[in-house]
Amino acid sequence: MAVPQSGPTVPAPVERLRAHSDEFRKDIVEVVPGVHVAVGFAASNVSMIVGRDGLIVIDTTESTGAARDIIARFREISSLPVAAIIYTHGHRDHISGASVFCEGGSPEIIARGNFESDLHRDPDRYAPTAIMLRRTARQFGMGLRQDTERINLGLGPGDRPTEGLGAGFMAPTRTFDEDRLKLTLCGVDLELHAAPGETADHLVVWNAARRVLFSGDNFYHSFPNLYAIRGTRYRDFDLWADTLERLGGFGAHHLVPGHSRPVSGAEAIRERLGDYRDAILEIMRQSAAAMNEGLTPDRIVERVRLPEALAAKPHLQEFYGTVAWAARAYFSGTLGWFDGNPSNLFPTPPGARANRLAQLAGGADMLMAKARAALDDGDCQWAMELCDLLLDLGAHVEQARAVKADALTAAAERQINATARNYYLVYARELREGRIQPIDRDRPARPPACRPGAIRTADPRTART
Numbered sequence: 001m002a003v004p005q006s007g008p009t010v011p012a013p014v015e016r017l018r019a020h021s022d023e024f025r026k027d028i029v030e031v032v033p034g035v036h037v038a039v040g041f042a043a044s045n046v047s048m049i050v051g052r053d054g055l056i057v058i059d060t061t062e063s064t065g066a067a068r069d070i071i072a073r074f075r076e077i078s079s080l081p082v083a084a085i086i087y088t089h090g091h092r093d094h095i096s097g098a099s100v101f102c103e104g105g106s107p108e109i110i111a112r113g114n115f116e117s118d119l120h121r122d123p124d125r126y127a128p129t130a131i132m133l134r135r136t137a138r139q140f141g142m143g144l145r146q147d148t149e150r151i152n153l154g155l156g157p158g159d160r161p162t163e164g165l166g167a168g169f170m171a172p173t174r175t176f177d178e179d180r181l182k183l184t185l186c187g188v189d190l191e192l193h194a195a196p197g198e199t200a201d202h203l204v205v206w207n208a209a210r211r212v213l214f215s216g217d218n219f220y221h222s223f224p225n226l227y228a229i230r231g232t233r234y235r236d237f238d239l240w241a242d243t244l245e246r247l248g249g250f251g252a253h254h255l256v257p258g259h260s261r262p263v264s265g266a267e268a269i270r271e272r273l274g275d276y277r278d279a280i281l282e283i284m285r286q287s288a289a290a291m292n293e294g295l296t297p298d299r300i301v302e303r304v305r306l307p308e309a310l311a312a313k314p315h316l317q318e319f320y321g322t323v324a325w326a327a328r329a330y331f332s333g334t335l336g337w338f339d340g341n342p343s344n345l346f347p348t349p350p351g352a353r354a355n356r357l358a359q360l361a362g363g364a365d366m367l368m369a370k371a372r373a374a375l376d377d378g379d380c381q382w383a384m385e386l387c388d389l390l391l392d393l394g395a396h397v398e399q400a401r402a403v404k405a406d407a408l409t410a411a412a413e414r415q416i417n418a419t420a421r422n423y424y425l426v427y428a429r430e431l432r433e434g435r436i437q438p439i440d441r442d443r444p445a446r447p448p449a450c451r452p453g454a455i456r457t458a459d460p461r462t463a464r465t
Ligand SMILES: [Zn+2]
Pocket: 044, 091, 093, 094, 217, 258, 259
């Protein structure tokens, strides 16, 4: 990488991502006496509050394997039974180790009334679960070599047990629909507050006596994941920003996030929550302005940027979420899939489009040659896009897969974003192993001609509105 003539050397993206792993070094952190958080054992944290005659566990990680490691360490601190489990929200990485914490007892499991999880879904309802799991596996770099390929998860360590992944979920036994639930568990006064943000079903736990706030995934040490590339519903930017505003007013002295290390100090916490809110509001403001000018998502991401002061904050670096994905998510979440350009209402099917572009380019052989040249020039993105045309065409399939895989591998090295890096590398492996099929091979080469005479007026007797 190029080194500037003067000034400090800028670390390479991979080195920055590697340094970020320090957020997830394995540790049982004593936040205050009686409050402990297990960081770095799994993708997400598990917190424990030691009460008079029992333990309160907040979140349970993604696997029974990680949960076992954590409870073993918690048992070095306290042998009291687990009296209650609180789920901050329904994402798999927070609820899948519960059975381990329930062993030998039947703790109350508390969640919001609108608790939602794919592990807790009506099996008769349709859901694209299979593709979400496949994309999740890519996002989290499943199957990649630790360290050389998968550096970390952006919000958790790359190296953690995966035995019993998703296996230990236990359904909530107590839910609440109010905005706030005050309760005393094992002599500890707690407030659970509805806190819609990363998910609609979020809650935060407030231990006022110790001024400790457990924020779930509404804050962690990275730019917020306003969109997850594994596939997700719209995450409501407005609600998330409002929740952060509210959390900033708690006056917490200790902030325990669902991922990354806890933060202590009232001023540091206020700053982080305020910066998170400001970053979300800024993406909304800039995206809305660009949308009002009629710009499409591809144009909007060229423009939307965090202001310099926010972009420089260590807790807003794009290790997990990115500004560009957030701007796209705001567009699709508020205006839906149509970008506003009527050419895209009924676009040329991919196979036919690739066929026509290949003709313009001088044939599939030329496309292949240009894809290789782009890769040799270090233009990985263009190489990928040309390979996509070849795969849409079903031409030079083996070479196109190989060149795309090499382009993805090279692009991964330029990413500080762990999810993009992991997704690139897993996808490259799938390409090399022939697990990605060319798409639209059987599409007709030409779509129907656009002739005015071909448009028929609907028969008013049969027309339906
Ligand atoms: Zn999480």
